[in-house]
Amino acid sequence: MNTPTATAPTAHPAVVSWVDEIADLTAPDSVVWCDGSADEWDRLTTQLVEKGTFVRLERKPNSFWCASDPEDVARVEDRTFICSQFRADAGPTNNWMDPVDMKTMMTEHYRGAMAGRTMYVIAFCMGPLDAAEPKFGVQITDSEYVAVSMQIMTRSGTAVWDRLTTGTAFVKCLHSVGAPLHEGRTDTPWPCDHTKYISHFPEERTIWSYGSGYGGNALLGKKCYALRIASKMAKDEGWLAEHMLILKLTSPEQKVHYIAAAFPSSCGKTNLAMLDPTLDGWTAETIGDDIAWLRFGEDGRLHAVNPEAGFFGVAPGTGLLTNPHAMDTIERGNSIFTNVALTDDGDIWWEGLTGTPPAHLTDWKRRDWTPTSGEPAAHPNSRYCTPIAQCPTVAPEWDDPAGVPLSAIFFGGRRATTIPLVTESLSWRHGVFLAATLSSETTAAATGKVGVVRRDPMAMLPFLGYHVGDYFQHWLDIGEKTSPELLPKIFYVNWFRRGDDDEFLWPGFGENSRILEWALRRIEGTAEAAATPLGHVPTPGALDLTGLKVDPTTIGAALRVDPTEWVTELRLIDELFATIGGNRLPDVLREELAALRQRLAAA
Numbered sequence: 001m002n003t004p005t006a007t008a009p010t011a012h013p014a015v016v017s018w019v020d021e022i023a024d025l026t027a028p029d030s031v032v033w034c035d036g037s038a039d040e041w042d043r044l045t046t047q048l049v050e051k052g053t054f055v056r057l058e059r060k061p062n063s064f065w066c067a068s069d070p071e072d073v074a075r076v077e078d079r080t081f082i083c084s085q086f087r088a089d090a091g092p093t094n095n096w097m098d099p100v101d102m103k104t105m106m107t108e109h110y111r112g113a114m115a116g117r118t119m120y121v122i123a124f125c126m127g128p129l130d131a132a133e134p135k136f137g138v139q140i141t142d143s144e145y146v147a148v149s150m151q152i153m154t155r156s157g158t159a160v161w162d163r164l165t166t167g168t169a170f171v172k173c174l175h176s177v178g179a180p181l182h183e184g185r186t187d188t189p190w191p192c193d194h195t196k197y198i199s200h201f202p203e204e205r206t207i208w209s210y211g212s213g214y215g216g217n218a219l220l221g222k223k224c225y226a227l228r229i230a231s232k233m234a235k236d237e238g239w240l241a242e243h244m245l246i247l248k249l250t251s252p253e254q255k256v257h258y259i260a261a262a263f264p265s266s267c268g269k270t271n272l273a274m275l276d277p278t279l280d281g282w283t284a285e286t287i288g289d290d291i292a293w294l295r296f297g298e299d300g301r302l303h304a305v306n307p308e309a310g311f312f313g314v315a316p317g318t319g320l321l322t323n324p325h326a327m328d329t330i331e332r333g334n335s336i337f338t339n340v341a342l343t344d345d346g347d348i349w350w351e352g353l354t355g356t357p358p359a360h361l362t363d364w365k366r367r368d369w370t371p372t373s374g375e376p377a378a379h380p381n382s383r384y385c386t387p388i389a390q391c392p393t394v395a396p397e398w399d400d401p402a403g404v405p406l407s408a409i410f411f412g413g414r415r416a417t418t419i420p421l422v423t424e425s426l427s428w429r430h431g432v433f434l435a436a437t438l439s440s441e442t443t444a445a446a447t448g449k450v451g452v453v454r455r456d457p458m459a460m461l462p463f464l465g466y467h468v469g470d471y472f473q474h475w476l477d478i479g480e481k482t483s484p485e486l487l488p489k490i491f492y493v494n495w496f497r498r499g500d501d502d503e504f505l506w507p508g509f510g511e512n513s514r515i516l517e518w519a520l521r522r523i524e525g526t527a528e529a530a531a532t533p534l535g536h537v538p539t540p541g542a543l544d545l546t547g548l549k550v551d552p553t554t555i556g557a558a559l560r561v562d563p564t565e566w567v568t569e570l571r572l573i574d575e576l577f578a579t580i581g582g583n584r585l586p587d588v589l590r591e592e593l594a595a596l597r598q599r600l601a602a603a
């Protein structure tokens with residue numbers, strides 16, 4: 001093997017010694033320091049085509065189809081660990097293992113794990129390179145798929161190596177698919193191991209991932225760094241790392257508002273981030289679709305930055321009617337499609353892309369597929385991976401190190417019942433209470449049963465790097481750091497409530513602009529609202545429904561706070577609070593729950 005240090009584009013001693021150490025442990029055939037160039041992209045994608053992982057698409061420039069191992073299709077929450085020094089610091093919502101025990105055990109998995117493979121070393125930066133304190137990472141991986149995906153999803157390569165000078169802090173991100181190619185063993189299109197560990201060492205700012213090639217488990221800048229490790233950094237440094245999209249809205253009067261919204265995985269973030277407003281005169285521009293880092297600006301307002309550089313979007317349901325801007329983005333090429341279907345003429349297809357499926361496809365399991373096959377052609381968690389810079393609606397400020405000042409934060413989930421279409425919180429602390437008790441039906445974005453209602457505080461349940469009770473307190477503390485009128489107003493939404501006929505009560509997608517408009521007009525003081533036990537909802541007539549064919553009783557049902565449904569809901573909130581435990585659950589949230597209970601009893 002070549003000596004890693006001999007070819008290193010950095011003299012940073014901590015990087016070089018770590019790469020040496022991992023190369024010794026994992027025994028790759030060679031080490032490649034990634035420069036993030038177009039040449040490198042071409043070389044690696046060609047290699048992926050040659051070994052059968054990628055199929056080059058005929059119908060989209062510089063784009064590739066790929067199918068994973070059928071067992072490696074989503075985040076593995078039961079294999080994800082927060083290895084803080086003390087179990088209590090991981091909190092009741094995370095899997096925990098002692099950091100020394102975890103490292104001892106995983107070291108044996110990593111030993112020789114890269115045999116017969118190339119080890120890639122990727123320098124990346126989460127957020128703009130010109131940030132006051134840029135957040136760097138270095139990922140070691142033995143997957144070409146990961147190396148090219150990281151080129152899309154992060155700022156990476158030479159520009160980052162140049163800035164990663166001796167002494168600069170970086171997050172160590174170690175990844176192996178866990179499929180060594182010992183003598184005589186041939187590679188598979190999607191190498192991975194049945195055993196998987198996605199481990200985080202928050203105090204050390206270190207990530208060890210083993211056994212999976214899937215996005216959220218393997219592209220370590222995303223969930224592992226920008227949410228789990230960053231949430232801990234943010235707690236220590238006085239900011240927030242959140243599972244949020246960021247959107248710029250311009251009103252017919254040319255007033256600009258920036259908003260952020262947190263929904264659990266597969267509950268509408270990417271779609272709202274690329275909103276095509278149906279309301280006349282409104283424009284929406286995209287800033288981020290999955291992760292937002294929120295810091296106070298000198299103006300005392302909370303500013304949002306998108307730490308990523310690409311979209312890793314849910315494919316099914318994305319089409320010209322629902323999300324034309326996503327379609328335009330991928331049409332421009334430079335994209336990787338994972339677990340969607342492949343058409344006979346070298347294009348991609350998934351459920352919801354067009355009304356009528358093609359007569360023949362190769363499905364995500366690489367089998368022949370026809371409309372009578374009886375199974376979806378694309379996996380429900382199939383994804384497109386594409387650069388944000390080529391999105392036709394991207395706002396110029398998406399790369400602004402200062403971020404954008406937020407007018408409002410929306411929290412929401414996927415609930416068939418109980419949660420109204422939109423509710424305005426009564427105060428920051430009431431908003432934090434609504435967010436803390438957020439709930440949603442589980443989706444295909446994580447392995448496990450789909451459709452089970454669970455509490456998902458701030459849509460961060462799978463992404464918290466520390467104790468959920470301390471996290472709630474941190475949100476309350478943020479509210480004390482500036483004057484109340486400078487804080488973003490908190491709203492609670494649910495696009496997914498269903499009627500007696502089991503149909504969605506609200507058409508969603510571009511029509512969500514009507515809800516955002518009401519919220520922004522509330523902030524400006526020009527929209528009517530009615531008090532409910534949960535908070536303020538639009539009065540009949542306050543939502544602009546011009547041109548929308550939905551009858552008022554349906555809207556009424558979507559907005560309803562039903563005290564009988566809330567009997568069950570309160571019990572589920574009690575359960576959440578009980579698991580957090582007395583000494584770590586902020587009293588403020590207990591008081592908010594008591595106040596809600598009282599308002600419901602009086603309703």
Ligand code: GDP
Pocket residue numbers: 263264265266267268269270271272289313314315316317318322495496504507508509512
């Ligand atoms: P994300 O994972 O939170 O980014 O969610 P996506 O925006 O990718 O959407 C996940 C799924 O929900 C996709 O199948 C979308 O088509 C669907 N979806 C998104 N927004 C809406 C909406 O407003 N209404 C309905 N009914 N479905 C939506």
Ligand code: PGA
Pocket residue numbers: 075216264265266267269270290312313314445
């Ligand atoms: P999503 O991102 O939120 O767009 O689904 C991936 C994930 O959360 O796993």
Ligand code: MN
Pocket residue numbers: 243264265290
């Ligand atoms: Mn996500």
Ligand code: MN
Pocket residue numbers: 266269270271289290312313314
């Ligand atoms: Mn998304």
